[in-house]
Amino acid sequence: MQGRKVIITGVPGVGKTTVVNEALKKLKSEGVVYQSINFGTFMFDVAKSDNVVQDRDQMRNLDRAVQKHLQQRAAQEIAKVTGNVLIDTHASVKTPKGYLAGLPEWVLREIMPDVIVLVETDDDQILMRRLNDETRARDKEGSRAIGEHQQFNRSIAAAYAMITGCTVKIVINADFLLERAADDMANVLR
Numbered sequence: 437m438q439g440r441k442v443i444i445t446g447v448p449g450v451g452k453t454t455v456v457n458e459a460l461k462k463l464k465s466e467g468v469v470y471q472s473i474n475f476g477t478f479m480f481d482v483a484k485s486d487n488v489v490q491d492r493d494q495m496r497n498l499d500r501a502v503q504k505h506l507q508q509r510a511a512q513e514i515a516k517v518t519g520n521v522l523i524d525t526h527a528s529v530k531t532p533k534g535y536l537a538g539l540p541e542w543v544l545r546e547i548m549p550d551v552i553v554l555v556e557t558d559d560d561q562i563l564m565r566r567l568n569d570e571t572r573a574r575d576k577e578g579s580r581a582i583g584e585h586q587q588f589n590r591s592i593a594a595a596y597a598m599i600t601g602c603t604v605k606i607v608i609n610a611d612f613l614l615e616r617a618a619d620d621m622a623n624v625l626r
């Protein structure tokens with residue numbers, strides 16, 4: 437049987453990886469198995485071997501043509517994976533020259549997702565999570581800019597649905613309500 441392809445998106449620091457990991461723990465006991473893939477890691481592996489960056493947070497500042505090349509190579513590798521696949525990525529990437537589509541047509545046509553999930557929460561909660569995360573070089577921006585990015589992601593997700601016929605699901609990952617977000621995510625994956 438052909439597996440399901442689920443794309444998980446959300447602005448940096450919204451907690452998409454945290455929600456996915458909690459949801460996968462719940463599903464394991466039911467025998468529902470997904471291979472979890474981080475799109476950024478695939479891109480980073482290519483970027484490192486090409487010697488263009490030293491850490492993953494530098495990728496969004498690369499020249500647009502370089503980012504597109506990395507995207508394409510990552511998408512081609514991911515398309516080869518069979519079974520249920522969960523792809524942790526970005527609906528759009530904030531670059532110094534504006535928003536870059538995370539899933540442009542040539543990436544979507546490689547992957548052809550069944551569902552795109554947008555993980556969201558209040559802009560100020562995301563701001564606080566970024567400030568408290570010392571493990572990453574997060575972009576410094578205010579809650580208004582974070583709100584603009586979340587809004588842009590909804591718009592571009594609608595365009596992705598038009599191209600592929602996939603559904604778009606919004607999962608809210610609010611402070612103190614991780615459990616609820618993980619349940620919502622698990623329902624999408626079942």
Ligand code: AP5
Nearest residue numbers: 448449450451452453454476495496525526538565611614
């Ligand atoms: P990637 O590594 O995916 O970057 P990211 O968005 O920063 O992803 P993270 O997994 O680090 O953050 P998260 O939102 O999942 O939050 P987390 O769970 O850690 O991508 C790296 C780079 O690759 C991108 O910058 C880009 O350049 C490139 N890239 C990727 N895909 C691309 C594409 N398609 N096209 C082009 N480029 C692409 O949680 C964050 C914090 O919040 C943690 O401290 C956590 O404890 C806390 N938290 C989580 N949930 C809650 C909660 N409910 N309450 C309180 N705190 C919470």
